[in-house]
Amino acid sequence: MPGAKTLAAVLAGEVVGFWVLSDEVGPNSTAVYALYVDPLHLREGVGQSLLTAAIRTAGDRLLTVNCHRENTPARQLYEKNGFVCGMYMEEQCVYFRGPLDQCRPEADQAPTSSIPA
Numbered sequence: 001m002p003g004a005k006t007l008a009a010v011l012a013g014e015v016v017g018f019w020v021l022s023d024e025v026g027p028n029s030t031a032v033y034a035l036y037v038d039p040l041h042l043r044e045g046v047g048q049s050l051l052t053a054a055i056r057t058a059g060d061r062l063l064t065v066n067c068h069r070e071n072t073p074a075r076q077l078y079e080k081n082g083f084v085c086g087m088y089m090e091e092q093c094v095y096f097r098g099p100l101d102q103c104r105p106e107a108d109q110a111p112t113s114s115i116p117a
Contacts, residue, residue, distance in 0.1 A: 030058040032065035062098040
């Protein structure tokens with residue numbers, strides 16, 4: 001994926017988790033395309049460490065992530081870290097963290113009407 005950033009969590013020489021981020025989703029926003037933790041290492045802080053690094057990497061940009069509605073542990077992790085479920089798409093909840101106004105057009109770029117008054 002062009003423009004993507006990746007980070008792996010390594011424990012005792014073994015990859016136990018990773019994420020993939022992309023800034024190519026829109027102006028001033030970053031998307032988490034994948035955040036995966038090896039099931040043998042759940043509840044060990046791997047997901048929290050990866051998410052903290054993703055938040056730092058995104059900086060002041062809007063950060064989004066999709067999560068399956070039934071993935072309660074992941075949803076709790078996102079919500080604990082300031083993400084808000086902004087919309088549902090089929091079985092996915094789209095979470096947002098950061099300034100939502102960054103995904104709106106600038107005032108000078110707002111569409112104008114050509115209909116006479």
